[in-house]
Amino acid sequence: MTDMTRADAAEAPVIIPAPASKSLSHRYLIGAALADGESRVRHTLESADLERTRDILCEAGAKMEPLSAGGDGAPTGWLVRGMAGAPRGGQGGRPLACNVGESGTTCRLLTAVLAAGEGLFRIYGEGRMHERPIGELCDALLRLGAGVTWEGKSGCPPFLLQACGLAPSLSDGVVRVGMESSSQYFSGLLLAAPMCPSPLTLELAGRKAVSWPYVGLTLQCLTDFGIRFRVSMRARLSDPWESLTGTAWRNLRDAAPGCLRVTVWPGAYKPGDYVVEGDWSGASYFLAAGALGPRPVRVEGLRADSLQGDRAMLAILQKMGARVKVEQDAVTVYPSELHGVELDMGGSPDLVPTVAVLAAYAKGSTRIRNVAHLRLKESDRIAAPALELGKAGVMVDALSDGLLVSGMGGLAGHVRNRPDSPHVPEGVTLSAHNDHRMAMSLALLGLRDPALDVRARLDDPTVVRKSFPQFWELWSRLS
Numbered sequence: 001m002t003d004m005t006r007a008d009a010a011e012a013p014v015i016i017p018a019p020a021s022k023s024l025s026h027r028y029l030i031g032a033a034l035a036d037g038e039s040r041v042r043h044t045l046e047s048a049d050l051e052r053t054r055d056i057l058c059e060a061g062a063k064m065e066p067l068s069a070g071g072d073g074a075p076t077g078w079l080v081r082g083m084a085g086a087p088r089g090g091q092g093g094r095p096l097a098c099n100v101g102e103s104g105t106t107c108r109l110l111t112a113v114l115a116a117g118e119g120l121f122r123i124y125g126e127g128r129m130h131e132r133p134i135g136e137l138c139d140a141l142l143r144l145g146a147g148v149t150w151e152g153k154s155g156c157p158p159f160l161l162q163a164c165g166l167a168p169s170l171s172d173g174v175v176r177v178g179m180e181s182s183s184q185y186f187s188g189l190l191l192a193a194p195m196c197p198s199p200l201t202l203e204l205a206g207r208k209a210v211s212w213p214y215v216g217l218t219l220q221c222l223t224d225f226g227i228r229f230r231v232s233m234r235a236r237l238s239d240p241w242e243s244l245t246g247t248a249w250r251n252l253r254d255a256a257p258g259c260l261r262v263t264v265w266p267g268a269y270k271p272g273d274y275v276v277e278g279d280w281s282g283a284s285y286f287l288a289a290g291a292l293g294p295r296p297v298r299v300e301g302l303r304a305d306s307l308q309g310d311r312a313m314l315a316i317l318q319k320m321g322a323r324v325k326v327e328q329d330a331v332t333v334y335p336s337e338l339h340g341v342e343l344d345m346g347g348s349p350d351l352v353p354t355v356a357v358l359a360a361y362a363k364g365s366t367r368i369r370n371v372a373h374l375r376l377k378e379s380d381r382i383a384a385p386a387l388e389l390g391k392a393g394v395m396v397d398a399l400s401d402g403l404l405v406s407g408m409g410g411l412a413g414h415v416r417n418r419p420d421s422p423h424v425p426e427g428v429t430l431s432a433h434n435d436h437r438m439a440m441s442l443a444l445l446g447l448r449d450p451a452l453d454v455r456a457r458l459d460d461p462t463v464v465r466k467s468f469p470q471f472w473e474l475w476s477r478l479s
Contacts (some may be wrong), residue, residue: 089115134155321338342369
């Protein structure tokens with residue numbers, strides 16, 4: 001092999017197909033289940049979280065059949081026969097059991113949607129789910145006529161939900177709900193709003209709003225399913241409301257409490273054929289691998305104009321000094337020297353564990369802020385990265401609203417085994433903290449340390465099935 005051929009081989013990227021968007025898979029399956037008629041939802045993510053959402057929707061009245069299987073035997077999507085906007089719970093004091101597992105998305109979105117139906121539902125879960133808050137959403141549902149009985153810790157699952165349809169009989173017709181701990185409260189109410197008998201206006205309240213881009217995905221879903229809504233904004237609390245024209249809401253990247261409203265009109269979800277786009281969250285681990293590993297990584301099936309908040313991975317990598325090539329439906333990241341940066345990650349909190357590992361290999365410190373709500377995820381995603389990176393010799397300060405990571409280098413991925421690089425000593429076990437995103441982010445530690453088999457050293461590598469069951473199979477392509 002000539003020197004030129006070797007150089008070309010080293011530069012040839014590893015090609016990875018993007019998984020389907022988890023967030024949009026949930027939303028499109030909910031929309032199809034609420035429609036009156038038959039829909040095909042293609043390229044859905046097949047994972048434990050989506051299984052919970054499908055099971056509950058089917059128990060509440062929808063019917064779903066897998067479309068033809070793909071090469072790995074998994075369905076390529078679902079044929080959905082909808083329930084015509086009428087989720088059905090238990091009757092006679094016997095609740096319909098709704099096990100959301102460890103899926104916060106399932107719990108919050110479906111709690112609001114089921115409240116728009118009829119009957120009694122018992123919402124419960126597993127793991128840390130019974131410690132994760134949902135009180136603010138339930139307070140809003142109480143104001144809309146639902147009944148809630150807490151069975152354990154007040155404000156958290158498990159609880160009984162008595163549904164008799166949502167009735168927006170408020171004095172000013174406005175439901176105010178915050179997004180300090182989760183955007184899913186707002187999204188769940190948006191998905192339920194078309195089933196109200198009269199227009200429902202949701203106003204963003206609280207002290208701050210996190211993860212606004214996920215609300216944008218919900219609005220995209222409503223648009224695709226033919227639901228009519230209007231987004232209104234104002235610059236200051238004293239200003240009058242002004243409606244955004246057309247699809248101007250697509251350009252919003254954040255929103256201020258007290259300054260944004262969405263009015264949703266009653267309407268039926270439209271059955272049809274829908275395709276779920278690629279997932280920037282799942283792709284983020286491989287994009288980071290392109291910067292840290294010995295070879296470029298090309299992730300295919302990503303929309304460059306996506307509304308997904310985790311598309312911020314591109315800007316973060318570029319800000320840290322990575323070489324990135326963006327195409328209409330693919331992104332390639334090349335081995336790069338990285339440097340520390342200041343990052344507000346309130347709009348893309350799921351990226352934090354991955355960015356923390358990137359920061360460990362960067363030159364200088366990286367400060368991640370505005371993600372205090374990460375303590376309420378599947379794990380404490382502020383404490384967990386600090387603990388695990390500490391095992392590799394990285395200095396990480398867990399702060400009240402984020403992380404301060406002291407980087408240990410900056411050399412490109414072909415330089416391995418440097419004595420001052422992160423290194424997990426032999427015999428030390430890494431913990432996923434029962435968190436899929438922690439497990440996948442820690443996989444990055446093995447790119448610069450060939451002797452480290454992260455999958456073998458993790459206490460539970462199977463936790464990735466929650467959102468990305470094929471992760472380890474695809475990750476093996478990088479070796």
